[in-house]
Amino acid sequence: MLDNRIITILRDIVGKQYVSTEQADRICYSYDATQQQFFPDVIVRPADAAQVSLILKMANAENLPVYPRGAGSGFTGGSVPIRGGIALVLTRLNRILRIDQDNLIAEVEPGVVTATLQKAVEEVGLFYPPDPASLKFSTLGGNVAECAGGPRCVKYGVTKDYVLGLEVVTPTGDIIRTGGETMKGVVGYDLTKLMVGSEGTLGVITRIILKLLPRPEAKKTMLVMFDSIDGAAQAVSNIIRGKIIPTTLEFMDATALACVRQNANLDIPESARAVLIIEVDGDRELLERQATRILEIASPLGVVHTSIAATDEESERLWQVRRSVSPSLRKVNPDKYNEDICVPRSKLPDMIRAIESISNRLEIPIVNFGHAGDGNIHVNIMVDRSLQGQEEKAETAIREIFAKTLELGGTMSGEHGVGTSKAPYLGMELDPATMACMKTIKHALDPKQILNPGKIFPVDGPTA
Amino acid sequence: MLDNRIITILRDIVGKQYVSTEQADRICYSYDATQQQFFPDVIVRPADAAQVSLILKMANAENLPVYPRGAGSGFTGGSVPIRGGIALVLTRLNRILRIDQDNLIAEVEPGVVTATLQKAVEEVGLFYPPDPASLKFSTLGGNVAECAGGPRCVKYGVTKDYVLGLEVVTPTGDIIRTGGETMKGVVGYDLTKLMVGSEGTLGVITRIILKLLPRPEAKKTMLVMFDSIDGAAQAVSNIIRGKIIPTTLEFMDATALACVRQNANLDIPESARAVLIIEVDGDRELLERQATRILEIASPLGVVHTSIAATDEESERLWQVRRSVSPSLRKVNPDKYNEDICVPRSKLPDMIRAIESISNRLEIPIVNFGHAGDGNIHVNIMVDRSLQGQEEKAETAIREIFAKTLELGGTMSGEHGVGTSKAPYLGMELDPATMACMKTIKHALDPKQILNPGKIFPVDGPTA
Numbered sequence A, B: 001m002l003d004n005r006i007i008t009i010l011r012d013i014v015g016k017q018y019v020s021t022e023q024a025d026r027i028c029y030s031y032d033a034t035q036q037q038f039f040p041d042v043i044v045r046p047a048d049a050a051q052v053s054l055i056l057k058m059a060n061a062e063n064l065p066v067y068p069r070g071a072g073s074g075f076t077g078g079s080v081p082i083r084g085g086i087a088l089v090l091t092r093l094n095r096i097l098r099i100d101q102d103n104l105i106a107e108v109e110p111g112v113v114t115a116t117l118q119k120a121v122e123e124v125g126l127f128y129p130p131d132p133a134s135l136k137f138s139t140l141g142g143n144v145a146e147c148a149g150g151p152r153c154v155k156y157g158v159t160k161d162y163v164l165g166l167e168v169v170t171p172t173g174d175i176i177r178t179g180g181e182t183m184k185g186v187v188g189y190d191l192t193k194l195m196v197g198s199e200g201t202l203g204v205i206t207r208i209i210l211k212l213l214p215r216p217e218a219k220k221t222m223l224v225m226f227d228s229i230d231g232a233a234q235a236v237s238n239i240i241r242g243k244i245i246p247t248t249l250e251f252m253d254a255t256a257l258a259c260v261r262q263n264a265n266l267d268i269p270e271s272a273r274a275v276l277i278i279e280v281d282g283d284r285e286l287l288e289r290q291a292t293r294i295l296e297i298a299s300p301l302g303v304v305h306t307s308i309a310a311t312d313e314e315s316e317r318l319w320q321v322r323r324s325v326s327p328s329l330r331k332v333n334p335d336k337y338n339e340d341i342c343v344p345r346s347k348l349p350d351m352i353r354a355i356e357s358i359s360n361r362l363e364i365p366i367v368n369f370g371h372a373g374d375g376n377i378h379v380n381i382m383v384d385r386s387l388q389g390q391e392e393k394a395e396t397a398i399r400e401i402f403a404k405t406l407e408l409g410g411t412m413s414g415e416h417g418v419g420t421s422k423a424p425y426l427g428m429e430l431d432p433a434t435m436a437c438m439k440t441i442k443h444a445l446d447p448k449q450i451l452n453p454g455k456i457f458p459v460d461g462p463t464a
Helices: A004-014 A023-028 A049-062 A114-122 A140-146 A191-195 A229-241 A254-263 A284-301 A312-323 A325-332 A345-362 A390-407 A423-429 A432-445 B004-014 B023-028 B049-062 B114-123 B140-146 B191-195 B229-241 B254-263 B284-301 B312-323 B325-332 B345-362 B390-407 B423-429 B432-445
Strands: A042-044 A066-069 A086-089 A096-100 A105-108 A163-169 A175-179 A204-211 A218-226 A248-252 A274-282 A303-308 A335-342 A366-371 A376-383 B042-044 B066-069 B086-089 B096-100 B105-108 B163-169 B175-179 B204-211 B218-226 B248-252 B274-282 B303-308 B335-342 B366-371 B376-383
Touching: A004 A042, A004 A049, A023 A042, A049 A066, A049 A086, A049 A163, A049 A175, A049 A204, A066 A140, A066 A204, A096 A114, A105 A114, A114 A140, A140 A204, A163 A191, A175 A191, A175 B432, A191 B191, A191 B432, A218 A229, A218 A284, A218 A312, A229 A248, A229 A274, A229 A284, A229 A345, A248 A254, A248 A312, A254 A274, A254 A325, A254 A366, A274 A284, A274 A312, A284 A303, A284 B284, A312 A325, A325 A366, A325 A376, A335 A390, A345 A366, A345 A376, A345 A390, A376 A390, A390 A423, A423 A432, A432 B175, A432 B191, A432 B432, B004 B042, B004 B049, B023 B042, B049 B066, B049 B086, B049 B163, B049 B175, B049 B204, B066 B140, B066 B204, B096 B114, B105 B114, B114 B140, B140 B204, B163 B191, B175 B191, B218 B229, B218 B284, B218 B312, B229 B248, B229 B274, B229 B284, B229 B345, B248 B254, B248 B312, B254 B274, B254 B325, B254 B366, B274 B284, B274 B312, B284 B303, B312 B325, B325 B366, B325 B376, B335 B390, B345 B366, B345 B376, B345 B390, B376 B390, B390 B423, B423 B432
Parallel strands: A042 A086, A066 A086, B042 B086, B066 B086
Antiparallel strands: A096 A105, A105 A204, A163 A175, A163 A204, A218 A274, A218 A303, A248 A274, A248 A366, A335 A376, A366 A376, B096 B105, B105 B204, B163 B175, B163 B204, B218 B274, B218 B303, B248 B274, B248 B366, B335 B376, B366 B376
């Protein structure tokens, strides 16, 4: 437990009602979307960058770990306070400061929920593309810290591609401003992009300038079922080779379809072994032609069924097939390890085959779905912890899957980050010199290792 | 002069024929597109990353400055060896290693000329958008180091948006690999984007993985003359507000047009006070509609003349108006300071008016043209050094222009970088904490300050 002197300092900084050591609050802020649980000693809810700065300066003086967080919807433990200390909750910083229609930018605080911003900009005919599955509750600060992705990234890129500038409180408590509100800017180092995806280990984000796009005029959703994963993967490849970049190219493999078939009330023929959900957006006439061309490209590749949405409601119904995977999964096995490997998209069939082989050999169910257009696969290793040896098998499966991913030129994480859950495997992907370079930067900016210690790299940061 | 022992080590590393201390070579590598001249002590031309690593390790041991360079076409002195030492010439690393049509990536060495890659990818129906004016001779390594831009950035973004991964030799001689060949990747810090635009101060780039796009089906070029800069600027704003993002939105102000009118054989009516060159690309039918819409948007804003190119040759002729500015400038005054400020695009009229007022008050000609769609203006302060006091006036003009740029929320450089020529003004744009953060990173990665000392930040690096 922290001594009262520190609690008093924190209360002086943010106000009494925004500091809590209550057990109920400590439980609330002890976990994220992973299954780990670690308790913070104190929960602090600052109002602005100046308060964050004072908290970090105090934490440096007192050698206290600080774990910033938004909604806690991350998949890799990025906001879990594994060494105790301060849970720095940023949800009070939740204002959309401006939406500038002339310059196509928005300025927001980190606690704004992703969907809230999307709705606000769409109301004025603009568009913020990144669409992580958690968008209805995840915050933009967390999206930036993790470099969130989503289905639309095939065409529109990831969060990083939309962050123009940041206000950041450094680990030592300095308030810095990176980037700006111009479309171009090359003065000094790109600290903006260094911060994006650094998982809160290099600074606390307190303000974000985002690039917006004009809202696409229309969209068209198609669901195409194939008799093999190879057919689906070849379709992905041929669509891209055909010079069409759809908005989304989502896939589900046979295991994911089996899951949906058994557990959701959706009509999926037995012959379907893979599904692609393909969406195109933009000019109304152009996307009609693109949709026709896409179906022509797919047709010789073992298509067993095609649905084309004529209305937004029908589009929602098609997406329902994809969205029902996650809820259905829980019915297969109670627990899962949810990985998000990413390979060059042409390597998708090789990767899926390798996962099937690992699943069969280790006799552990693995369900695959995700963003085929990016080569980004959500690999769900289904575990029943009540069975002996399942966790060890899952661990073996993860290592083998990562090894194959890297052999194919891929990465262990396309959008979820490293956090604590992938930290043990980091050395598989990063060579010692590259990791040393990253650690050098971390140590230089956070000499006492007080900000998010234990995340990404296992470091000897302080414990509360 | 360096002693013979060091020359011998360098010869052992790269081979005798790739090390020169000849006066003729020292002159060749003493300048770039700025007007500075500083002589390297030795010119070294390595063949690969391993040799670069050995050179940097030796330079650390001997405390010798190292200045990497490609074609030396930079506008801010980035490759000029201001403290002598080693000119590290990377033009032998000039292979296009692969163009992967399935994954839309290219892997290249840094010495590949930008236009060479563009031609190679266009031959297979692909597209590498960044198009700095120097593309016929600038190298991709330099483009990445400076984060080069160009007219097409309005729609397609800058070099940074196309760099997926790098092989980099750190200042201390370690070979690291950043990013990769996948479209997404969030394992560890984004060292790729940290390196892009760091002007060769954080590492020597030895390999580049670039993202490609499908080549647009067609393009359409329009030249629209306005009776005022306000009309042209309003057209830019209204086009974007009309949800159209053209490929290019280039502008020339009255001073630039006067220049072209006097010095090039092109027919430009006296009533034209500003010109926009607008290009749209993509689907053939869509761009016809976009072009029509753009002309409708512009027409009430004081249009005095419109030309629409029906063929590639006609498009080239329209671009000729823009391209003739730079050669014409030299006829106004023998020397110029070429700045490249960038403001939020809606602030363009304010900025142009401020520059006009500064030009009139200081009685020094200033010619403006550039990338209106990005708010990125090439401000040419025309100087006749034979006249007393001109340089001081130019210096005053630069400071006033930068101050106004920053007041409008802009940046001192959209695409040229800081190098040596903007280094004295850096403190106008970056607050002390932000600059300190950048310097902390530089010092951590280059403790002896041997790589590009004196660039971006004035530092006390070694002198040969």
